[in-house]
Amino acid sequence: MSKRTKSHHPRPSMFRARTAVVAAGIGASAVLGAGVSVAADDATSAALPGVAAVNSIQEQVAAQVKAVEKAKQAEAKKAADARRAAAAKAASWVDPVNNYTLSASFGLGGSMWSHKHSGQDFAVPIGTQVEAVHSGTVVKAGPNGAGDGPAYGNAVVIKHSDGTFSQYAHLSQVDVHVGQNVTTGQRVALSGNTGNSSGPHLHFEIRTTPNYGSAVDPVAFLRSEGVRV
Template sequence: MSKRVINHRLRPSVLRTRGAVVAAGIGAVMVVGAGAGVASADAGKTAVANPATAVVAQGNTQVKAVKAAAVKAVKAAAVKAGKAKPAKKAVAWVKPVTGYTLSASFNQGGAMWSHKHSGQDFAVPVGTQVKAAHGGVVVKAGPNGGGDGSAYGNAIVIEHANGQYSQYAHLSKIDVGVGQTVKTGQDIARSGNTGNSSGPHLHFEIRTTPNYGSAVNPVAFLRAAGVTV
């Protein structure tokens, strides 16, 4: 008799507890929308005890997504209104000097060279700032063409990540050393008239190896990279 009374007294309490859990789940579903309701229903199959937890987690994810979209929209509006500048693209290649006149060209013949001309000459006054045409690592730097021969005078060779090399010759001053990493457009030397030179200029080459004899047309190469000389 006592057992029946106990069980009978507990039933209303159990029913009330179950009703509260179901009500909480339904209320949460109504707040966050139909999509969350499906998630809560699925979650309820494995974790009926607390369906509101899954609803709250999904709500937090939705809030983060909305914030990210809002920040992106604000930045785009600022750029459009002229209050902010868009991110700059990385510079590919640049001219090695400015204020120049093109003189001897690639593959040009003549008494000045034992073979045809291996680069492009930029006629500039002695002391003109010479820049790295592209970022890379200095592999040659010094007199005697940095090891390529006395005809080049003081010279620098830079190795680039794309497998090409650039060479700068007849320099009056070298401002970088072997093993040094340089950035695109960085000042690396001063132009001059050293070596086998008929007048102040920068001799510029693009090579497929660091050594003499592997040069390609530097003007065509630069133009293909978007640089007009």
């Protein structure tokens, strides 16, 4: 009885051992198989054309963003340059007309004037553009010399920031109104032959007040401001 019992005990132990080994092997295979599958999936994803397409789109977006930033910087520089140019122009003085011939000068005496000539005449055809010699505010504009008398015909007077005034007379057309701000070189009128005039020209004055009787030599003044008259 004791021999039979002894001879049957090892069999269940060996069976259990074999079962454990087989189970462990199956588990290891399952784990290794999953790892191989995951690795294969990663490699496949990297090789897909869609991934390359996404990368290409990202590169294009980056390039477009860079181009937009560059365009913004160029636009900002252009605006800054324009502001500087406008500021320089506002600070400068210019001739009241282009392509002219100087005729009657300041202080000239004669039968044409009740007193000595109060300005400088620029001989130009009727309809020539008359420009503000400097930025400022229109303080007089209209017929009858804009209040200075019929001898001036149609006229405009502009006050400038330095306290001087420029006057434009014998105009065929006035293009500004009292209170209007004008910039250097802006058209304010067209030249003509109105008032006490012997022919088409622009009568131009620089004054210390807005009124007749306060004129100074306009050519000397413009030259002192760097204008080659």
